[in-house]
Amino acid sequence: MTGSVDQSTGVHELVRLLRAPSRHGGPRYAAMAARVQELLSTGALPVGTRLPAERELAEALGVSRVTVASAYRTLREEGYAQTRHGSGTVTELPRSPGAAWPLPADGEGFVNLAHTAPPASPHLLPACTRALELLPGVLQSSGYHHDGLPALRQAVADRFSARGLPTDPDQVLITAGVMDALGLVLGTLLHPGDRVLVEHPTYPGAVRLITDRGGLPVPVATDADQPDALVAAAHAAARQSAPRLAYLMPDLSNPTGLSLSAGGRRRLAATLWQQGTIAVVDEVTAGLDLDEPDRAPAPPYAAGVPDTATVTLGGLSKAVWGGLRIGWLRTDAALTARLADAYVQRQPSVGTLDQLTASFLVTDLDQVLADRRAELRRNRTALRELLAEHLPEWAVAPSAGGLSLWCRLPEGLSSAALTRAALGEGIRLAEGRAFGTGAAFDDHLRLPVVRPGAELREAIPVLARVARAVHGRGPAPSVRAV
Template identity: 60%
Template sequence: MPVATEQSTPGHELAAQLGDTDGSPRYAALARRVRELVVTGELPVGTRLPAERDLAAALGVSRVTVASAYRTLREAGFAHTRHGSGTVLELPDDRPAWNWRSGDVPGVVDLAHGASPASPLLAPAYADALTRLEAYTRGSGYVPVGLPELRAAVADRYTAQGLPTTADQVLITSGAGDAAALVWGALVEPGDRVLVQHPSYPGAIRSVELAGGRCVPVPVDAADPDALVEAARLAARQSAPRMAYLMPDHANPTGISLSATGRRRLAATLWQQGVLTVVDEIAAELVIDGDPAPHVAAGLPDAAMITVGGLSKSVWGGLRVGWLRTDAALVERLATVLGHRQLSVGLLDQLAATTLVRDLDAVLAHRREQLRTQRDALVAAVREQLPDWSLTIPSGGLCLWAQLPPGLSSAALTAAAAPAGLLLAEGRVFGTGAAFDDRLRLPFTRPPGELRSAVEVLAGLDRQLRGQATPRPAPSSTVV
């Protein structure tokens, strides 16, 4: 595999990215502009800043101005200086607290979770699993790499999607999140950089950090999803990441998807840069409009990517069965690590999952129609009651990513909504820094009536909060 090397940004390139840095004092304006680019992901974490003299010449300012700006960045936690390596960009950890809490509370409309009620096919699948369970009860009940029938079913699903796969390329885990956490724990060394779409699923960001990795945010543009290709190429060149985490289909929280051309270019670019990519496919088949896109890993060596998936979004969040798919040798390596952590995923769950994977087209037909109805109801309610909120309508997935109007804080909105019986996840939990307080994720996973009621609450809070200068701190957000 090719290997990328960390590079610094030349002074003239950074000057072009910075654009207008007018302000008083000049050094503070310069530092503020660098912070903006880092928070949005336009300037990758891990980038070595130009030498003070080079940037000063490119900007037409004194070296003292640049030195003062660099000092301001270091004091704010946005950079550190390493002897012999210059000044390197980083992100302070000033995000809101984030944890897991149950959203199933009577009388509460839950828009913090992006998860649907159970599929009608769930109970029949478990009934069928119970009839088959007795044949397995004479053994230990442990299936460390996964039930052979389930591994084969998942492999067949990938093959039908144009990605030839054998059962030995599949490893069964306790959900897609568990699969991703296994990968980070096994393959990420302390200090390794991992590219992540920005915004991104907070569970993935936290699991990378728990493994000792450092997230490098790559900006996502809802108006031009394929711009991610060039942004990722630039971040890989500047930051020398070891791995990447991507959601090319109906990404959480933005809902955007890459085009067929964009996904091929992105996959090839990262492979050529020596980056092993983890592709989260948990929502890939939740297509509402149009047809499924070609698989992002098609045409690449099996070892180029690790795809993770599961049944929590298509079937039910309570069914904790997921998987990963990659090169068979890498599966064996990951299976060894998994075996040290747990002996097996529950056998009854795996039996039910086998039936559901075999019948996934029927499961998805119902789920897609349900999501279409709910998405359209939520969009209509927002447009009617919150006309100055900006929405990009996704072609699939589970959520809208709303741009809030000026003067409205996601943190304040989340805090005010909870006493009103509405659970929300504030925008900042989806970022790697202090970004996205002007954004709010709105899952369309609840019935239309609940969604309309939620928007009524939001409309009232919008009127109350608009114009507040200082947002109230939000409680810990629950996000799935």
Template identity: 45%
Template sequence: MSTSDRRIAGPALARLVGRVPTGVPAYLGLSDAVTRAVTDGALPVGTRVPSERELAGALGLSRTTISAAYQQLRERGLLRTRQGSGSVTTLPDAGPGATLLPSDDAGPVDLATAAPAAPPALVGAARRAMDRLPHHIGGGGYAQLGLPELRAHLADRYTARGIPTTADQILVTSGAQGATSLLAAALVGPGDRVAVENPAYPHTLAAIRAAGARPVPVPVHHAGLDLELLEATVRRAAPGLVHITPDHHNPTGTSLDPEARERLRRIATRHRTPVIGDETLSDLTLEGPPPEPFLGRDPDEHLVAVGSASKSFWGGLRLGWIRAHRDLILRLGQARVHRDLGAPVLDQLVLVELLADADALLAERRAELRTRRDALVEAIERALPWQVAVPAGGLSVWVDLGAPLSSALAAVAPRHGVRVTPGSAFGVDGGFETRMRLPFAAPAEHLVRGVTALASAWATLGPRAAAQTETIPV
């Protein structure tokens, strides 16, 4: 269900808000009641509210009062109105699917963005790339499939992981998001089904929907994707595409075990269904050996891998890639001319330089993230009653709040100095109100400050939060 499909009728909203309190202007009492309903999760974010006329009739109030209450909710950031589409509930500052820019030391702590800062080595890599640029400016600057040297570097990295790969099996894209969008546009169309994890990365869902396709959710449990249900979905719903995150799944942090990977490969082969594995976080294994490659030693033509420089190196380096059968690479290269004509040449040269020293750079990044992960988990366990599993890799923890207050917490958190994204942002159809993704990409001191602010915000959420907080050992 999309947010535009969710609607609450006037009588239902009247029952939810109850009797409008006296002693204050009626419009203010009504807006306060609706605010409480949104922030405690009783009125889900993305719900279309009744028209002023309908709610006035249900509550026995004037349309002027309803209009003033709705305006108050808009000013609070809890209601968004679009001409011809009505008004829907939303959240101030951070809502489902919101993209938040990193904040500075003086502003709210950003616990919404899973993007670490660039390594110091990036500056030197950029200078060396500039030195090489004169050798690449003789033509028009369009590299439809990517610079040959970058494709060769990426192919060598796959081969080193045990996946024999040549440069003609690599397409360089404008980030992993660009890769996913290109694949979705090429492999599915309006009305087609795409099997996806639930919860899932919000931008992946956006790319699938932008292609006109319909995400079909398959649950992710503590051990990873439910392969039984995935195979049943492929067999019965006949999706045109399957999209999964095999390593350090965003947001749950789970990884598929070797048996699950082999079964996934068999599903792709047996049903001749393309399976895209997003390996954006595959370089960020923090504990134990890295998971075995999703593609296997002899990749089937229906298996496609997507990679990215954004999490391994820097989000400002907007480069991703696709590793697939050469026939699909050529098809995608022809299709992408209608989208972006190719990735920036200078960025590609910078990535070539970084990949030349990738092992050392990634070792430093993993050590840094390991320290930050531990600082975040320790701060949560010390200040809050939530359950948090320590992930073996990736960039975030998926906490269990113990109560359906994720949207409520996201709504009040900015007032306490921290920004978070509610768990519902990661649901195919919402949900996950008891969950919240908290990245550990920021420095440890920022993470601790953010958790302290979250504890302050949590304490304002009423009896359900208070009951939990009382259980924290002193």
């Protein structure tokens, strides 16, 4: 059921937002519709908001009712609103994401700055060797472990417990990666038309999975200067939209690198639980704090609420290697069993050799993460220096770590246009719109810190030349066959 705001409060607040400086031109109704779309896409106006009556908004803005009616019609036609019997005109978001995802994989002759997929950890091969030594001991079994290899489930449970979230192995389910776990949760708990609260910006693969399963993303804007502002914004969005689930990355979120404080995550967990929203928490980047890796980490998001309130996802794709398809989820034991029953219908088991390998890596994950942080810190330093030298007009959002830098482009430079032009120069990028809903973030670009300094020193000057050409401030880039 969709909530609604007090009508008079809604009018005054919407008038304030519509009167803010806007870059939209054209007819008044078109500019008004475009501004509402922008507000929805950035999360400044919650999805599910009941818009004021046409006459009331027209009087408040000092425009004709025809102007407001035309704006509302445009919003409905473009998928940003719908009229419901008894509820008036209610804001929505188009079901299709703003940009294509997934992106092309690595290819010879290209520098891949589209993905945050680091090369394999040096800890991987020794763990594989140890796993091979154990393999003969399991070859007489069926090889199927529907919930996951007991040793790996125990190792994951022990790690949660050591971080302050007491966990039994029967609360853990092993999956073929973090997105496999997310797809399982969405496929089991989400119904077509259900709303899912998401940080904005967020990981494109998650938005794609949500929409593919009929869910409606509800964007909640993040603030680089005040990460904990997400708490109040999410509370308002949850009351307004009644989301079934929330997809969150409280630790070094992708793409921004923002983290919630211990108090912030405690308050957010409590407010979503009170609203009846299950939080699906992606911890794939947890442990990648690059600025202060030795400080005590914030407790797991799920530590302050009942186990039924949260499904925590984790995996080894960023700490170890994307080619090792090991992920997991942790929640209440009864829900874990339900998810396991659904999972076995998709595939009987995750590969035994991969799970044996992962059991060693999870046990030694603190050292694995320490070495990964050192590598990422070197790459990030190189990338920041290169951006300051070659693209000083790009504004890099502050973050404590993670796998990328989130850059605001100069006014007038489109990340979509830059992405197309850079591909012709041998550089793969992920355009900013992929990380949002609607048409948001075309003025942003995510740059990964997983590539080595030598590769970055080759690519960033080329990217700067392409950016100047696209922005109309330099010679056109050369034409390259793709």
